[in-house]
Amino acid sequence: NAGVMQNPRHLVRRRGQEARLRCSPMKGHSHVYWYRQLPEEGLKFMVYLQKENIIDESGMPKERFSAEFPKEGPSILRIQQVVRGDSAAYFCASSSGLSNYGYTFGSGTRLTVV
Amino acid sequence: QQPVQSPQAVILREGEDAVINCSSSKALYSVHWYRQKHGEAPVFLMILLKGGEQKGHEKISASFNEKKQQSSLYLTASQLSYSGTYFCGTEEKAAGNKLTFGGGTRVLVKP
Numbered sequence: 485n486a487g488v489m490q491n492p493r494h495l496v497r498r499r500g501q502e503a504r505l506r507c508s509p510m511k512g513h514s515h516v517y518w519y520r521q522l523p524e525e526g527l528k529f530m531v532y533l534q535k536e537n538i539i540d541e542s543g544m545p546k547e548r549f550s551a552e553f554p555k556e557g558p559s560i561l562r563i564q565q566v567v568r569g570d571s572a573a574y575f576c577a578s579s580s581g582l583s584n585y586g587y588t589f590g591s592g593t594r595l596t597v598v
Numbered sequence: 599q600q601p602v603q604s605p606q607a608v609i610l611r612e613g614e615d616a617v618i619n620c621s622s623s624k625a626l627y628s629v630h631w632y633r634q635k636h637g638e639a640p641v642f643l644m645i646l647l648k649g650g651e652q653k654g655h656e657k658i659s660a661s662f663n664e665k666k667q668q669s670s671l672y673l674t675a676s677q678l679s680y681s682g683t684y685f686c687g688t689e690e691k692a693a694g695n696k697l698t699f700g701g702g703t704r705v706l707v708k709p
Contacts, residue, residue, distance in 0.1 A: 586644075
């Protein structure tokens, strides 16, 4: 059981480029959540997805950010035309959706925009 | 709106106790607690579902007062390995299956 797999661990992008962050949930988990964390700060909710559906995207910026969780393959968080303010750690978590069980987090992707 | 955690930071000597509080203005379905060490992913500690429920994980336990929308995490006889940042995550009754995290409490346990 490999847990939640995120890649890449570190990503450097120039301003204006696109960033693609991938997340494969734990085996048996169909709920995926993306969170953003700035240094020394908390985890800010971005989006909650189930297979082929966006359930809650209330934390996603309206422009440049999108997320998907296709029927096959990992969940993708896509940031277009990155700016310096997008630099942060992006964590993906997965759950079974059942009560009594918490989230399992991936190791995160540290995005640096130069 | 994110839950409010207090204190923001605490320094302990090994063996001492500490309490971390988490308070929400929303009606809650559950409260989760996670610990994150520097540069690592948050790790799930426990979930509390019912009002008044208490749970334990080694010498770390927690309580949940559903009426007051508050939860407390108790670190008893702290060990060096307890150092890290503790986050509460709240699941609001009206918001579906997603967690909103507090700002975190930094805990440093010294020998």
